[in-house]
Amino acid sequence: MNRKTYIDNFGRTLRTWDKDIARLEKKAEKITRTLHQRIEALKQQRENASAKTTDLLHSSEDAWVEVKYGAEVAMNDLKKAFRKARAKFK
Numbered sequence: 001m002n003r004k005t006y007i008d009n010f011g012r013t014l015r016t017w018d019k020d021i022a023r024l025e026k027k028a029e030k031i032t033r034t035l036h037q038r039i040e041a042l043k044q045q046r047e048n049a050s051a052k053t054t055d056l057l058h059s060s061e062d063a064w065v066e067v068k069y070g071a072e073v074a075m076n077d078l079k080k081a082f083r084k085a086r087a088k089f090k
Helices: 003-058 064-089
Strands: none
Touching: 003 064
């Protein structure tokens, strides 16, 4: 292979890799955006669970059982969301 052909092939390969790198960057941006959205959703669910703790503290003895159920549902939802998020991070 002569010098010009070698240089042309080399340049073509580099341009192909440039395109591949650009595609990977776009995928990384999408993944990052998705992860940030998941984290924000987790934070919101965490806040909801925290609010249930406040409800538990301020509930009357009669309302406590109902409030406890709501708190357990919120906590279970948060646990599921964390498991799902952890699976995506691995």
